[in-house]
Amino acid sequence: MIRFRKTLMVLLTILLVIPTFSLKPEEASAAATFIRPSEGTVTSGFGPRWGSMHYGVDIAKSGTVPVVASAPGTVIFAGQAGTYGNVVYVRHQINGVSYVTVYAHLRSISVRVNDVVSQGQRLGYMGETGNAQGQHVHFELHKGTSTWNRAYAVDPMDYFDKNIVPVEEGSFRLLTGTFSTVASQQEAAERLRQATGWTVYTVNENGLRLKTGTFTTRASVEAGQRLITQQFGWVSYIKQEYFRLLTGTFNSTAEQNAAYERLRNDTGWTVYKVNENGLRLKTGTFKTRTAVEQAQQLVTNDYGWITYIQVEEQ
Ligand SMILES: [Zn+2]
Structure with a gap:
């Protein structure tokens, strides 16, 4: 069992009446979404089908139809693979979570392994290679793995055009080392606010320190700590709240x-x-x-x- 140290309830009461918000380091600030990999009609959805499992969605359209990257990422496979025919796999890292997308039955492939692709970039053209009946793209989305693994398949329809919000892992704050005077503490608070846009509190917890608002992921609080170290050279501690x-x-x-x-x-x-x-x-x-x-x-x-x-x- 973890042992906890109780902090000053008075101070926390003051902190609690001020709404906290998630601090977003710059690299995580852009809203992230998956987009549909092509134009066309969804002809078959995710789920049980014909006594087995359909791990993706089928989108069909006739003619010459580009198939594009659903989100920014890196191509991890581009070639022929059995029933998938010509297929491209792209790995994504979005808000600290790994995803892999799969684009199957392509007529032709426009990318190579290790290519970094942007969202909407063409990966190839829709086709009916492999085990396909009629021209369509079979699209899969695997969440939580950086390698191809259909056991992690999720319904892409739940992800298209929706903001991917970071998973809330906990409640973290940064607490700096001590300042020698109230004046230097206040000046430091102002500098930190201006440099980062964060909520910053001046506190007296075993000395004059600065305390930030809440970070909701460990990655973001660690990024905040690196920023403080690099830009100010200050010592800081990560505090997790329960x-x-x-x-x-x-x-x-x-x-x-x-x-x-x-x-x-x-x-x-x-x-x-x-x-x-x-x-x-x-x-x-x-x-x-x-x-x-x-x-x-x-x-x-x-x-x-x-x-x-x-x-x-x-
Ligand atoms: Zn399919």
């Missing part, structure tokens, strides 16, 4: 016990019976603010109980 729900008080231990059983059985959460200014329930930790807020909503809706969000820092 969240718990604390209920209002129950009138008796019997009531507390009954509530404990209900909540545990219904939600599967770790729940503790505590006596903190009264008989209450306390949950295990949630990693993201979104998760704890959803949990709070559930408790409010299903049980009608009052709950408080507690923040702990590691």
